[in-house]
Amino acid sequence: MSAEAMELRKARERFAALGKVEWLLTADGAATFVEARTGAERVVVARFSDKATTDEIDFFVNAPRMVDLLLRLVDRAIAATRRVGASTSQQVQPAGKPVNYAAQAAMKCGEPAFLVFLEQRHGLERPLTDDRAAQKLRSLLRITSRKELNNDSAAAERWRSLCTDYQAWRKAGL
Known part of the structure; x- marks a missing residue:
């Protein structure tokens, strides 16, 4: 297995370990933080510095959704590549042809x-x-x-x- 394939496997495992969690941007006075919500339970995952930009905060908050999307796209690309590979490398023809x-x-x-x-x-x-x-x-x-x-x-x-x-x-x- 290539190094990239091993890294992809690790990324999948790490993402799966999060489970069905929703990350929410929350503010409490001057503090901005991300909470992970699983059911009724909420856990603070990260607190942001007051110097963090809105783009940085948005990227972090939306990371689970983006990783999910990218993994699905990778899966589709792999499946398409395998289909193309199977159709072009297949040399079996009906008998006599x-x-x-x-x-x-x-x-x-x-x-x-x-x-x-x-x-x-x-x-x-x-x-x-x-x-x-x-x-x-x-x-x-x-x-x-x-x-x-x-x-x-x-x-x-x-x-x-x-x-x-x-x-x-x-x-x-x-």
């Missing part, structure tokens, strides 16, 4: 993320267009037509390797 690598390559050349991958990793020049991506693929895979991916096992292997690199690049970018 070979994988159409040429079609896969054509679709990839239309994906904005794949174009950025080709730009960052393989020097695809701007503007990032489908045509430029197709030309870059032909060059990288040492083919004259994407159709060769369906007929030349070495070219197909180079394509699968490029797809693996692309998936690793996408995962590293999250």
